[in-house]
Amino acid sequence: MNAEVESEEDDAVNRDTSATIKTDKLLVTVPPHIWQGESTQQIMLWVIGSLLPVALYSVWVFRFHALMVIALSIATCVATEAGYQKLQKLPVTVNDFSAALTGLLFALVLPPMVPWWIVIIGGFIAIMLGKQVFGGLGYNIFNPALVGRAVLVLSWAQHMTRDWYLPLVSGQGFKLLGLTVKLDALTSATPLYALKQVREGLLQGVQPSMFYRSLLFSNPGGCIGEVSAFLLLVGAVVLLWKKIIDWRIPVCYMGTVAVLTFISGEDVVFYLLAGGLILGAFFMATDYVTACITKRGKIIYGIGLGATTVLLRFYSRLPEAVMVAILFMNCWAPLIDKYTRPKIYGAVKT
Amino acid sequence: MNEARLKIFGGGTHPPGYKEPTSGKPIEDISLPPEIIIPLTQHIGGPNKSLVVPGDRVLEGQKIGETETFCSAPVHASVSGTVKAVEHRPHFLGIKMPSVAIVPDQEQSRSRMEISSKEPGPEEIRKLVKEAGLVGLGGAAFPTHVKLSPPKEGSIDTVIINGCECESFLTCDYRLMLEEATSLVDGASLIMRTLGAERVFIGIEDNKPEALKHLGDLVSGLNNVDVIALPTKYPQGAERLLVYSLLGREVPSRCFPMDVGVVVQNVGTTVAVSKAVREGRALTERVITVSGSAIREPKNLRVKIGTSLDHILEACGGFLEEPKKLIVGGPMTGFAQFDLSVPIVKGTSGVLALTENEVSSAPLNQTPCIRCARCVDHCPIHLMPNYYYIYGGIGEWEMMDSFNVMDCIECGTCSFVCPARIPHVQYIRLGKARIVAKARK
Numbered sequence: 001m002n003a004e005v006e007s008e009e010d011d012a013v014n015r016d017t018s019a020t021i022k023t024d025k026l027l028v029t030v031p032p033h034i035w036q037g038e039s040t041q042q043i044m045l046w047v048i049g050s051l052l053p054v055a056l057y058s059v060w061v062f063r064f065h066a067l068m069v070i071a072l073s074i075a076t077c078v079a080t081e082a083g084y085q086k087l088q089k090l091p092v093t094v095n096d097f098s099a100a101l102t103g104l105l106f107a108l109v110l111p112p113m114v115p116w117w118i119v120i121i122g123g124f125i126a127i128m129l130g131k132q133v134f135g136g137l138g139y140n141i142f143n144p145a146l147v148g149r150a151v152l153v154l155s156w157a158q159h160m161t162r163d164w165y166l167p168l169v170s171g172q173g174f175k176l177l178g179l180t181v182k183l184d185a186l187t188s189a190t191p192l193y194a195l196k197q198v199r200e201g202l203l204q205g206v207q208p209s210m211f212y213r214s215l216l217f218s219n220p221g222g223c224i225g226e227v228s229a230f231l232l233l234v235g236a237v238v239l240l241w242k243k244i245i246d247w248r249i250p251v252c253y254m255g256t257v258a259v260l261t262f263i264s265g266e267d268v269v270f271y272l273l274a275g276g277l278i279l280g281a282f283f284m285a286t287d288y289v290t291a292c293i294t295k296r297g298k299i300i301y302g303i304g305l306g307a308t309t310v311l312l313r314f315y316s317r318l319p320e321a322v323m324v325a326i327l328f329m330n331c332w333a334p335l336i337d338k339y340t341r342p343k344i345y346g347a348v349k350t
Numbered sequence: 351m352n353e354a355r356l357k358i359f360g361g362g363t364h365p366p367g368y369k370e371p372t373s374g375k376p377i378e379d380i381s382l383p384p385e386i387i388i389p390l391t392q393h394i395g396g397p398n399k400s401l402v403v404p405g406d407r408v409l410e411g412q413k414i415g416e417t418e419t420f421c422s423a424p425v426h427a428s429v430s431g432t433v434k435a436v437e438h439r440p441h442f443l444g445i446k447m448p449s450v451a452i453v454p455d456q457e458q459s460r461s462r463m464e465i466s467s468k469e470p471g472p473e474e475i476r477k478l479v480k481e482a483g484l485v486g487l488g489g490a491a492f493p494t495h496v497k498l499s500p501p502k503e504g505s506i507d508t509v510i511i512n513g514c515e516c517e518s519f520l521t522c523d524y525r526l527m528l529e530e531a532t533s534l535v536d537g538a539s540l541i542m543r544t545l546g547a548e549r550v551f552i553g554i555e556d557n558k559p560e561a562l563k564h565l566g567d568l569v570s571g572l573n574n575v576d577v578i579a580l581p582t583k584y585p586q587g588a589e590r591l592l593v594y595s596l597l598g599r600e601v602p603s604r605c606f607p608m609d610v611g612v613v614v615q616n617v618g619t620t621v622a623v624s625k626a627v628r629e630g631r632a633l634t635e636r637v638i639t640v641s642g643s644a645i646r647e648p649k650n651l652r653v654k655i656g657t658s659l660d661h662i663l664e665a666c667g668g669f670l671e672e673p674k675k676l677i678v679g680g681p682m683t684g685f686a687q688f689d690l691s692v693p694i695v696k697g698t699s700g701v702l703a704l705t706e707n708e709v710s711s712a713p714l715n716q717t718p719c720i721r722c723a724r725c726v727d728h729c730p731i732h733l734m735p736n737y738y739y740i741y742g743g744i745g746e747w748e749m750m751d752s753f754n755v756m757d758c759i760e761c762g763t764c765s766f767v768c769p770a771r772i773p774h775v776q777y778i779r780l781g782k783a784r785i786v787a788k789a790r791k
Contacts, residue, residue: 032763
């Protein structure tokens with residue numbers, strides 16, 4: 001075979017044609033031979049990029065605190081992934097940027113004043129327990145960033161639920177970047193928690209509509225990524241426009257929350273803007289690896305997320321509705337996919 | 351024309367067209383190569399046996415290989431000359447196949463089939479088509495006369511002429527539609543008459559407005575032939591999807607378009623039907639597109655079946671730069687080559703020399719599947735190719751079968767859109783082969 005190939009080449013040389021090439025340099029693969037050109041790396045970078053507005057803004061609002069959490073979280077996640085893969089003698093794949101994205105997402109679901117060592121522990125858990133134990137990118141069942149957060153909430157609840165940048169203080173309200181929110185009662189929590197206290201009769205004089213502007217543009221009582229719903233939505237629009245995320249999961253998720261909130265007689269706008277819903281719906285529930293992949297599955301998945309979130313928000317004492325809802329629905333994603341396989345072309349019987 | 355009625359298939363994708371380099375180039379003839387290599391079997395079906403031995407003198411159009419099997423097509427000498435060898439020669443599938451090597455002579459004497467009547471009936475058309483060795487020229491190379499012989503007389507109502515040419519780079523069908531439109535329409539009506547069908551639809555993607563207009567004007571006087579513009583979307587030219595787009599009929603799994611009353615013929619095949627029936631010409635030449643950024647002068651060429659790649663590349667001025675991939679066929683479904691002595695066969699629609707840039711190192715830099723669902727969203731058959739990667743990787747052929755891998759048309763859309771650059775088609779072909787092998791046991 002080899003000799004023959006060589007003799008063919010010799011023939012070609014003898015004929016002195018410009019068609020002469022070294023055939024052993026030709027790449028031989030199955031088709032297709034062309035490719036659309038958007039790689040895993042690029043997708044990860046687009047998601048990171050779409051989170052940059054809110055991340056940069058949080059650094060401006062929360063100053064050094066947010067910067068420290070974000071930088072430390074990304075560094076921990078990337079280092080954990082690289083370190084583990086080195087130890088296991090696996091190819092180091094941090095250049096696919098998925099660990100960096102996990103780090104960024106994880107930072108965005110942490111309170112800005114959280115101590116540095118919590119960030120490191122959480123980042124390590126997110127990558128190790130959330131991702132690597134399952135086999136790395138593409139094989140994890142649960143959203144790694146939320147696994148990290150879940151472990152922290154169970155272990156250091158006092159930090160995870162109180163280390164907000166500015167406590168909401170009665171009488172004084174708070175003033176941030178020119179926005180003033182006046183509160184008449186004493187509390188020290190997030191807007192969502194304040195409203196929960198209102199529902200339970202522990203707090204009076206707080207209206208959901210008081211929080212609209214701060215939730216949209218500068219929310220001090222929440223995680224880093226919850227600082228501005230508006231900037232999260234800007235990033236979400238970019239991802240939708242670039243077709244990096246499918247509209248079905250976030251729209252069904254938000255839609256279900258809106259409908260059920262409305263039925264419950266609560267303030268729809270507030271409950272859409274508050275808490276981790278927007279961050280969760282557009283950036284975490286849409287995580288490819290842990291979400292449904294069929295079109296019908298995505299709709300069911302989104303509705304399930306919305307129902308779980310509303311149920312937890314109104315009937316649970318835990319302040320972790322979105323996180324629990326996403327982790328809970330992650331469990332169901334494979335099963336939903338199994339029963340929503342698309343009807344194939346030609347499946348009809350004659 | 352009937353756009354409102356169209357029910358375009360779901361999924362699919364939009365690869366860059368790359369048609370500009372050759373779409374304006376009229377079909378050219380090229381010189382005879384020093385040697386012609388005719389693979390004995392160039393169709394889907396039973397293998398042919400050689401009718402000649404080394405030393406025999408053959409005429410252009412003389413039958414040199416055939417078999418008794420119904421689903422088969424004979425092969426003919428594409429030049430007159432002397433048989434040099436009957437042996438295994440390199441083939442575009444990457445293996446060596448039984449072939450007849452012929453050294454062309456100076457006279458180039460022809461042999462033509464006998465035409466008994468000016469307006470032949472269905473039986474005679476079928477016979478001529480079979481004797482001419484016609485197969486689908488779009489690439490699949492299914493024997494044409496089989497498609498013209500429905501199991502039940504009168505069960506076919508529609509003939510579709512496939513002028514989609516949805517593969518990037520290729521313009522040979524486009525040029526045929528412009529340059530041989532009369533033969534095309536004649537071939538279409540011959541096919542319609544053979545099948546007793548009521549109408550012909552010529553489906554053309556709307557990125558070929560000149561072809562649409564030219565053919566549209568030509569058939570404007572005929573009331574049972576319609577030229578229909580289809581949205582440009584890969585793989586519009588896949589037979590099953592074309593039937594759906596034009597008629598809203600789904601070809602059932604493991605059936606043929608014939609089972610839903612449709613016969614689809616490629617543009618090149620239809621022209622060849624006319625030439626076989628009117629002029630008694632066997633299929634000894636075809637039109638191909640030679641293109642890709644590594645080609646010095648991209649062209650549409652009329653070549654003798656059996657012409658080697660290096661002769662064709664020479665006719666196009668050779669390479670501008672070293673190609674990364676040399677492909678026989680289109681970029682989405684064609685076959686990568688490593689040997690320039692491989693001959694053109696009946697089903698070859700193009701020769702592409704792609705640069706590193708164009709192939710964008712497709713099989714390299716693979717990452718694990720990130721379950722982005724693009725393959726699921728784009729699959730025109732609505733399969734879930736990501737599972738073929740999972741189950742194919744661990745040899746779970748039954749699971750691949752349960753995910754309907756046998757229904758895959760191997761259009762390559764899944765790999766084309768895959769950000770992880772997973773070679774889905776490779777897993778699919780492997781799985782199909784294993785499932786078929788198992789069923790045979």
